[in-house]
Amino acid sequence: MTTQRQKDWHDLIALSALEPGDATPVSFRGRELAVYDSRDGIFVSYARCTHGAANLCDGYFDGRNIECPLHQGLFQVRTGKALAAPAGVNLRMVEARVVGGMVQILF
Amino acid sequence: MSAKVLTPITQALEAGVLTRRELKQCMRRSNTRGLAHAVGFLGLIAATGWLVHLAMAGWWLLPAMFLHGVVLVHLFAPQHECVHYTPFRSRWLNDLVGNLCGFAIMLPHQHFRYEHCDHHTYTQLPGQDPELIPLPQSLSGYLWYLSSIPYWRNKFTELPRHIAGRLTEEEKRFIPAPARPVIFREARLMALAYLAILAACAVFDWWAPVFYWWLPVLLGEPVMRAIRVTEHMGRPTIRDMQVNTRTNLVSWPWRFLCWNMNYHAEHHYAASVPFHALPALHAKIAGHVHVEPGGYLGAHIDIIRQLTGRKPRMDSATAEEAA
Numbered sequence: 509m510t511t512q513r514q515k516d517w518h519d520l521i522a523l524s525a526l527e528p529g530d531a532t533p534v535s536f537r538g539r540e541l542a543v544y545d546s547r548d549g550i551f552v553s554y555a556r557c558t559h560g561a562a563n564l565c566d567g568y569f570d571g572r573n574i575e576c577p578l579h580q581g582l583f584q585v586r587t588g589k590a591l592a593a594p595a596g597v598n599l600r601m602v603e604a605r606v607v608g609g610m611v612q613i614l615f
Numbered sequence: 616m617s618a619k620v621l622t623p624i625t626q627a628l629e630a631g632v633l634t635r636r637e638l639k640q641c642m643r644r645s646n647t648r649g650l651a652h653a654v655g656f657l658g659l660i661a662a663t664g665w666l667v668h669l670a671m672a673g674w675w676l677l678p679a680m681f682l683h684g685v686v687l688v689h690l691f692a693p694q695h696e697c698v699h700y701t702p703f704r705s706r707w708l709n710d711l712v713g714n715l716c717g718f719a720i721m722l723p724h725q726h727f728r729y730e731h732c733d734h735h736t737y738t739q740l741p742g743q744d745p746e747l748i749p750l751p752q753s754l755s756g757y758l759w760y761l762s763s764i765p766y767w768r769n770k771f772t773e774l775p776r777h778i779a780g781r782l783t784e785e786e787k788r789f790i791p792a793p794a795r796p797v798i799f800r801e802a803r804l805m806a807l808a809y810l811a812i813l814a815a816c817a818v819f820d821w822w823a824p825v826f827y828w829w830l831p832v833l834l835g836e837p838v839m840r841a842i843r844v845t846e847h848m849g850r851p852t853i854r855d856m857q858v859n860t861r862t863n864l865v866s867w868p869w870r871f872l873c874w875n876m877n878y879h880a881e882h883h884y885a886a887s888v889p890f891h892a893l894p895a896l897h898a899k900i901a902g903h904v905h906v907e908p909g910g911y912l913g914a915h916i917d918i919i920r921q922l923t924g925r926k927p928r929m930d931s932a933t934a935e936e937a938a
Contacts, residue, residue, distance in 0.1 A: 566624045568642045568887045577624050577887050579732040580700045594732050
């Protein structure tokens with residue numbers, strides 16, 4: 509029988525430290541995360557492309573979708589959905605919120 | 616989490632060559648810039664096509680078709696850009712233009728996209744880079760490649776293979792199973808369209824596609840082969856992006872024709888940077904990529920020197936030797 513680990517909110521990065529309107533790479537407990545300052549709000553995902561494992565923070569971000577810098581696969585940052593080939597597997601998202609000017613994640 | 620993947624971009628960022636913000640500045644997309652270049656390019660095609668028309672009954676028909684063909688085969692350049700979704704801000708516009716260009720030069724766009732993905736992942740690695748053009752063993756092998764005969768032989772076997780629903784073992788490596796029906800459908804649609812045009816030529820005794828399109832493309836392709844070999848041929852067959860790709864400094868007409876893809880090392884560093892920002896990226900990462908100041912001609916001299924033994928062959932060189 510497995511037990512579910514209790515998740516807690518953790519400070520990740522100050523809102524003021526984010527790249528405005530872009531993706532910011534952040535390391536959390538050895539994991540590479542991407543924080544998106546999107547037109548729909550702040551979202552956080554694992555940073556590596558599910559296709560070629562390039563860091564998505566180095567890719568083109570149009571405010572809603574992030575493009576892989578290596579092969580230009582496309583992901584929606586609100587849901588992590590893979591929108592265009594060669595990416596076929598959705599991004600792993602991390603639940604996030606903003607409290608007191610700080611981006612927090614549920615981890 | 617998978618092991619760290621060192622993309623050319625991360626290589627550049629970690630080396631401090633440029634900042635992420637500078638890189639993002641270069642990545643900005645613009646429909647206006649892309650469409651302006653496309654209109655100019657189409658104007659050039661119309662102009663050289665008009666020359667073919669004027670020459671139709673004269674002795675200079677062949678030179679006119681060659682000139683027109685040199686422009687037509689450069690449709691590869693916008694198609695290549697569209698594979699990376701960079702010339703236009705709208706993704707659908709990149710898909711549309713890429714597919715049209717691919718149809719014009721018989722380079723199926725979806726197939727090229729998957730092949731090109733592996734070219735960027737495994738640039739210059741023998742057995743892994745599907746676009747690697749090996750340094751020939753002799754001068755005759757080099758001339759044979761430039762003749763375009765091997766290229767067209769490959770294209771004219773590739774299309775029927777895909778129509779028949781088959782892939783080579785190499786293609787199976789870079790085309791994932793879910794994408795294979797797309798590749799086969801694309802080949803069938805292209806072949807149908809070519810056959811329909813050919814049938815129209817025969818039925819209506821209308822041979823414009825032959826004189827304004829197919830023959831010029833065949834005549835112009837050796838020029839495209841000569842340009843494509845300058846990108847990587849004769850550079851070390853190793854992963855290091857600082858040495859395995861050439862940037863060729865060429866004059867404005869060539870830069871216009873190839874949509875700045877002469878800045879090829881910069882393109883490999885950051886494939887998400889659109890053609891109009893490549894000169895700026897070139898200025899930013901100067902000294903960190905291999906630049907051939909003699910342009911296309913200089914690259915060919917370099918290749919020929921290696922083929923004739925006046926310079927060590929670079930296909931077995933290490934990064935240190937290449938530097």
